[in-house]
Amino acid sequence: DTPELYRPLTPEELGTRLSAVPVIAGRVGSDPSRWTVKEVGDGNLNLVFIVEGPQGAVVVKQALPYVRLVGDSWPLPLYRAYYENHALVRQAERDPGSVPEIYHFDKVQALIVMEYLSPHKILRRKLIDGEMVEGLGGFLGRFCARTAFRGSELSMKSADKKKDVGLFSGNVEIPAITEALVFTDPYYDAKMNHHTPDLDPVVAELRGNPKLKARAQRMFMKFASNTETMLHGDLHSGSIMSTETESKIIDPEFVQYGPMGFDIGMLVANFLMAYFSQPAHRDAAGLEPYQEWILTIIDEVFASFETEFRTLWENERTGMLYPAALFEDQGQPSGGICEDLLADIRTDALGFCGIEMHRRTLSLAHNADFEDIEDTQVRSRLEARNLAMGAELILRAGEFGSTASLLDLARQFN
Ligand code: ADP
Ligand code: MG
Ligand code: MG
Ligand code: MG
Numbered sequence: 001d002t003p004e005l006y007r008p009l010t011p012e013e014l015g016t017r018l019s020a021v022p023v024i025a026g027r028v029g030s031d032p033s034r035w036t037v038k039e040v041g042d043g044n045l046n047l048v049f050i051v052e053g054p055q056g057a058v059v060v061k062q063a064l065p066y067v068r069l070v071g072d073s074w075p076l077p078l079y080r081a082y083y084e085n086h087a088l089v090r091q092a093e094r095d096p097g098s099v100p101e102i103y104h105f106d107k108v109q110a111l112i113v114m115e116y117l118s119p120h121k122i123l124r125r126k127l128i129d130g131e132m133v134e135g136l137g138g139f140l141g142r143f144c145a146r147t148a149f150r151g152s153e154l155s156m157k158s159a160d161k162k163k164d165v166g167l168f169s170g171n172v173e174i175p176a177i178t179e180a181l182v183f184t185d186p187y188y189d190a191k192m193n194h195h196t197p198d199l200d201p202v203v204a205e206l207r208g209n210p211k212l213k214a215r216a217q218r219m220f221m222k223f224a225s226n227t228e229t230m231l232h233g234d235l236h237s238g239s240i241m242s243t244e245t246e247s248k249i250i251d252p253e254f255v256q257y258g259p260m261g262f263d264i265g266m267l268v269a270n271f272l273m274a275y276f277s278q279p280a281h282r283d284a285a286g287l288e289p290y291q292e293w294i295l296t297i298i299d300e301v302f303a304s305f306e307t308e309f310r311t312l313w314e315n316e317r318t319g320m321l322y323p324a325a326l327f328e329d330q331g332q333p334s335g336g337i338c339e340d341l342l343a344d345i346r347t348d349a350l351g352f353c354g355i356e357m358h359r360r361t362l363s364l365a366h367n368a369d370f371e372d373i374e375d376t377q378v379r380s381r382l383e384a385r386n387l388a389m390g391a392e393l394i395l396r397a398g399e400f401g402s403t404a405s406l407l408d409l410a411r412q413f414n
Contacts, residue, residue: 006078006108009062013036014049018060023103025111029053042122043238043251044069044365045076050116053315057118058103063110063253068193076173078110080253083171085112087255090164090230091143094150098143099249117248120241124368127274128281130290132240137300140240140267143249144301145308148260148345151230153319155312161319165227167258175256178233183220184354186362187213195362196370198380201360202387215394216358219351227257235263236356236367237270261348264305268349269356269390270367271298275410276386277369280378291414295407302403306342313338347398350406354393357386389413 009017015032019022028035034053041048041061045068049060063081067074085105092099104113126133153161184257185193187207195203206212232239233254241248275294282290314332317324360367361383370386373379392409393400400406 002110005112006065008047008064009049009060009109009111011039013051014051014060018051018113021104021106021113024051024058024060027056027058029055029102041068045080045253057116057364059100059114059116061112063116080108080171080174081105081112082107083168083174083255084251084253086167087230087232087252088112088114090151091147091232091249091252095146097145098139098146099227099252115248117241120243120248122238123240123242123247124237124270124274126242127237127271127294128277128369128372130282130286132244132293133244133247136242136247137249137297139265140297141301141304141306142308144235144264144267145305145312147232147263148229149309149316151257152228152260154322155316155319158320163229168230168256171256174254175233179220179224181363181365182359183216183223185364186355186358187216190363191377192364193362194364194366196376196380196383198377199361199383199387202384206358206362206387206391209391211389212394215351215397216355219348219394222259222348223262224258225350226259228260229257231256231258232263233258234293234399235267237267237274237369238367255347259348259352261345261350262352264301264345265349265352266356268298268301269353269360270369272353272410273357273360273367273369273386276382276389276414277373280373280375280382297409298407299403302346309342309345310335311339343401346400348398350393351397352364354390354397355396357376357390357393361387385413 015035019030019032036052037049038050045230046064047062051058051060059097061081063078065075065078066072067076085102088099088102094278100115100117102112102114105111123133129138149155153343156164180190184190232249232252234251238248239251241250271294275291278287278291278294289374322334322337327337361370370379370383373382387409389409400409
């Protein structure tokens with residue numbers, strides 16, 4: 001029989017089209033007339049359906065051949081689902097339990113069937129709503145450390161790593177979005193940009209600073225040409241789903257090999273944006289404690305990243321880099337060498353962090369933390385703090401050896 005051509009799913013058709021997939025029938029129930037299907041995609045790119053039946057529920061994520069946020073004037077290859085699936089498989093290996101379980105992948109339909117995370121809620125929404133999540137910083141820091149370390153030649157065999165870099169190098173159009181929207185567009189009057197009008201003078205100042213733009217380009221060069229490890233590539237608070245006590249990471253379609261500091265830098269930027277946006281979302285009594293809680297999360301992210309990375313350094317250095325033959329076997333401990341590497345990763349991370357803070361307020365895809373603020377005067381005042389701190393981080397990324405100094409800077413701009 002002829003394979004079915006790609007067609008986007010609809011809630012009406014999903015039952016008949018997917019009822020023959022054994023893992024779905026097995027998990028949801030074999031009679032699709034008893035399934036209820038809801039499209040819940042709130043991201044910028046893909047369709048996401050929750051399929052519920054008498055036995056249980058699954059999530060079906062399907063790529064669209066264009067950017068959902070913009071429309072079919074901006075085509076985008078379906079192959080991203082293929083890379084997302086490969087990324088999820090590797091993340092599940094490198095940090096077990098950190099991502100939804102994958103039940104089924106269909107390359108032609110560009111769809112992934114996965115575990116339905118419930119009652120999980122998108123972390124960005126929780127941060128806007130002032131909700132706390134136990135263990136969040138530790139989980140995120142460990143995820144970043146384990147994926148960074150285990151996806152690099154600190155751990156992998158050279159041949160395996162090269163093969164994997166080759167595989168993911170086919171994911172071209174998706175990283176191109178990051179290349180434009182994150183690293184380039186904020187710093188000139190790009191066509192799809194938008195920002196809150198009152199920010200004009202601040203924006204002019206940023207774009208008028210060649211040193212800042214040169215730093216951002218230097219970080220861009222690292223992002224584009226360095227293949228240290230497999231990145232999630234889009235690790236913002238909208239790619240994390242949490243309950244009060246458990247978190248999972250979703251949506252790695254922006255996967256590529258890149259610098260170890262990228263994911264953690266993006267992540268911290270999103271906590272800082274949550275922090276700066278809080279005055280618009282909390283009443284006076286709740287504001288300071290919740291803002292301080294966000295800062296403790298940033299502290300925990302870095303602390304657990306570094307602790308976990310040190311542990312992996314001691315126990316899993318099985319790749320070609322920094323072999324024990326050069327150090328421990330010659331009676332020379334390598335703990336200090338690991339610390340130097342961690343310092344470099346932190347510097348990279350804070351550079352990427354500053355750039356992410358800029359692009360979410362100046363480029364195409366903004367975040368709800370600020371975008372939900374209806375009063376544009378309030379919004380621009382808070383966004384200006386975010387932009388100013390972002391600039392400091394880009395210019396002085398290497399000066400925050402302790403997380404405390406980073407958090408103090410945030411308090412100064414608040
Ligand atoms: P996009 O690539 O379009 O951003 P996401 O993978 O981020 O798509 O998913 C979009 C939304 O769908 C998420 O914000 C979340 O609300 C929901 N979602 C995605 N995956 C799951 C899941 N496994 N369980 C429950 N909800 C999910
Ligand atoms: Mg998403
Ligand atoms: Mg996505
Ligand atoms: Mg150094």
